[in-house]
Amino acid sequence: DGGITQSPKYLFRKEGQNVTLSCEQNLNHDAMYWYRQDPGQGLRLIYYSQIVNDFQKGDIAEGYSVSREKKESFPLTVTSAQKNPTAFYLCASSTGLQGTQHFGDGTRLSIL
């Protein structure tokens, strides 16, 4: 079955460390997204990408970076510049920016 795979499910970051969250999809979708979810705050868009080798900042891009070298993959790096990284991170994909989004099961990032 097609879907989106996020890994790892749980991740711990030390102070000053960069960490990378993986997102892979086999749905042949062009668009991919990264969201951050904090308790009581809904989804906040970090970055999104419409096509390979192109991506745009969302509402809260500071302290994060992404790449889109392959259609299937959209990894998110949480850099040391992100001072409050503890959150639940969700990756999604869709055929176009207006279509139904398909979500992964998320990665929960915590600080050691």
Place this chain on the structure above:
Amino acid sequence: AQSVTQPDIHITVSEGASLELRCNYSYGATPYLFWYVQSPGQGLQLLLKYFSGDTLVQGIKGFEAEFKRSQSSFNLRKPSVHWSDAAEYFCAVGSPNTNAGKSTFGDGTTLTVKP
């Protein structure tokens, strides 16, 4: 720019009771509309969507939603709630205009089901 408002942050209903979750949107024409559900620690799952046609849309798990253009609303309903429906629900709006950019999500409504 498009926007979505879910006026109710938290709703509690008794098992077997009916449910209505509100969603209001702002968009200049007929939008694409979605409802998603999220169980704790999981990703979001699509419940139903409206693109065009019949304004009453049926979805999975016995949910339905009605698009009301005059009220700019897309409220989600279920006649009889089950304990397993306890979750967070998100409304989203997108544009049929392919140059309009990404869809926008509401802040969500948390549903608690009392036994």
